Amino acid sequence: IQNQHIQFGADSLISYPTNLERLCLFAIENGLTVPFIKRVTAMSETYDAHMDALLKQVFPNAVAVVTYSSVECGTIAIRCPYNPDNYHVMAHKLGVEILNEQEQPCALGELGQVVVTDYFNQHSSLIRYALGDLAEPAQCDCGKIPFPAITRIAGKMRGLLRRADGSQMLFTSLSSSFRDSPEISQFQVVQTQLQVFTVNAVLKIQQKTEAFEARIIARFQKEFGDDAQVSFNYMDSVPRSPGGKYFAAICVIPETVV
Numbered sequence: 001i002q003n004q005h006i007q008f009g010a011d012s013l014i015s016y017p018t019n020l021e022r023l024c025l026f027a028i029e030n031g032l033t034v035p036f037i038k039r040v041t042a043m044s045e046t047y048d049a050h051m052d053a054l055l056k057q058v059f060p061n062a063v064a065v066v067t068y069s070s071v072e073c074g075t076i077a078i079r080c081p082y083n084p085d086n087y088h089v090m091a092h093k094l095g096v097e098i099l100n101e102q103e104q105p106c107a108l109g110e111l112g113q114v115v116v117t118d119y120f121n122q123h124s125s126l127i128r129y130a131l132g133d134l135a136e137p138a139q140c141d142c143g144k145i146p147f148p149a150i151t152r153i154a155g156k157m158r159g160l161l162r163r164a165d166g167s168q169m170l171f172t173s174l175s176s177s178f179r180d181s182p183e184i185s186q187f188q189v190v191q192t193q194l195q196v197f198t199v200n201a202v203l204k205i206q207q208k209t210e211a212f213e214a215r216i217i218a219r220f221q222k223e224f225g226d227d228a229q230v231s232f233n234y235m236d237s238v239p240r241s242p243g244g245k246y247f248a249a250i251c252v253i254p255e256t257v258v
Contacts, residue, residue: 001013001034001037002034002036005036005037011036011037011038011039012037012038012039012040012041013037013039013040013041013059013062014040014041014043015040015041015042015043016042016043016044016045016244016245016246017042017045017046017047017048017051018045018246020040020042020051020054020055021051021054022185022186023058024051024054024055024057024058025054025185027058028054028057028058032058033057033058033059033060034058034059034062035059035060035061036061037059037061037062038061038062038063039062039063039065040055040059040062040063040064040065041065041066041067042064042065042066042067043066043067043069044069044245045155045245045246046153046154046155046159046248047066047079047153048172048175048179049084050176050179051064052064052084063081065078065079066078066079066084066087067079068087068135068150068153070116070131070133071243072116072118072126072129072131073094073116073118073120073121073126073129075090076089076090076094076096076114076116077089077090077096077149077150077153078090080140080142080145080149082142082143082144082145083140083141083142085138085151086138086140086142086149086150086151087138087149087150087151087153088140088145088147088148088149089147089148089149089150090147091147091148092147093118093119093120094116094117094118094119094120095116095117095119096114096115096116096148096150097114097115097116097117097128098110098112098113098114098115098135098136098137098150099112099113099115100112100113105137106136106137107137108136108137108138108139109136110136110137111134111135111136111152111154111170112134112135112136112137113130113131113132113133113134113157114130114131114133114134114135114150115128115129115130115131116128116129116131117129132156132157132158133153133154133155133156133157134153134154134155134156134157134160134170135150135151135152135153135154136150136151136152137149137150137151138150138151154170154172155247156247158247158250158251158252159171159247159248159249159250159251160249160251161174161189161191161197161224161249161251162191162194162251162253163194163223163224163225164194164195164224164225164227166194169223171189171248171249173223174189174219174220174223174249175248177215177216177219178199178201178216178248181212181215181216182204182207183203183204183207183208183209183211183212184201184202184203184204184207184212185202185203185204186201186202186237186238187199187200187201187202187238187248188200188201188238188246188247188248188249188250189248189249189250190249190250190251190252191249191250191251191252191253192252192253193253194253195224195225195227195228195229196229197220197228197229197230197231198230198231198232198233199216199230199231199232199233200233200235200238201232201233201234201235201238202234202235202236202237202238203234209232209234213230213232216230216232217230
């Protein structure tokens with residue numbers, strides 16, 4: 001980063017949130033800050049609120065910009081600078097609906113599918129196209145930006161874990177149990193069957209696994225019941241998708257399984 005700044009005057013950084021998180025943790029562990037960066041943009045992956053504190057610590061003079069986008073239609077929404085819980089839709093170029101299972105508009109506080117209509121692309125139009133993402137409709141009270149808003153962007157539906165009764169839950173309710181674990185530097189949960197989970201994890205140097213595994217098993221059994229089975233797979237690096245994205249949770253159970 002510093003070489004790019006010296007050679008080209010670069011003062012902006014764009015990356016996936018998971019890349020930024022690892023960069024920030026490395027910088028913090030080594031006592032480094034990057035004061036010449038004025039803008040950090042997080043894109044493509046789900047952004048967790050804990051990233052704000054990390055970015056502020058490592059990039060003290062930077063404005064954090066968070067976008068929600070897709071391959072199909074580019075930028076969909078940008079996080080409100082006045083109320084960071086909300087994202088304002090790029091309503092000048094596309095329409096966004098948040099629909100429930102009955103394909104009706106969700107109420108405030110109700111999680112639903114993100115469905116877009118692209119007004120800009122006239123050669124290959126997308127009309128009421130379901131992205132496979134989940135979010136909630138919102139009413140932003142910033143009073144500064146007139147565009148409609150969404151909130152709680154939860155990412156792809158494949159990241160929803162399934163309970164024994166077939167109901168779905170967001171992984172975000174479990175992510176802090178992994179993120180706050182001092183034994184690991186990276187993690188991923190894969191659900192292959194109801195009540196069956198595999199935890200892929202990267203151990204930090206000279207860390208033991210017993211305490212970590214006991215905490216995670218207890219947390220999963222509290223959430224999914226005493227029959228929940230959790231196995232652990234330790235690796236050098238958790239693999240990313242072919243597009244370079246990182247998924248903290250993946251559910252491969254067919255929708256028809258209850």
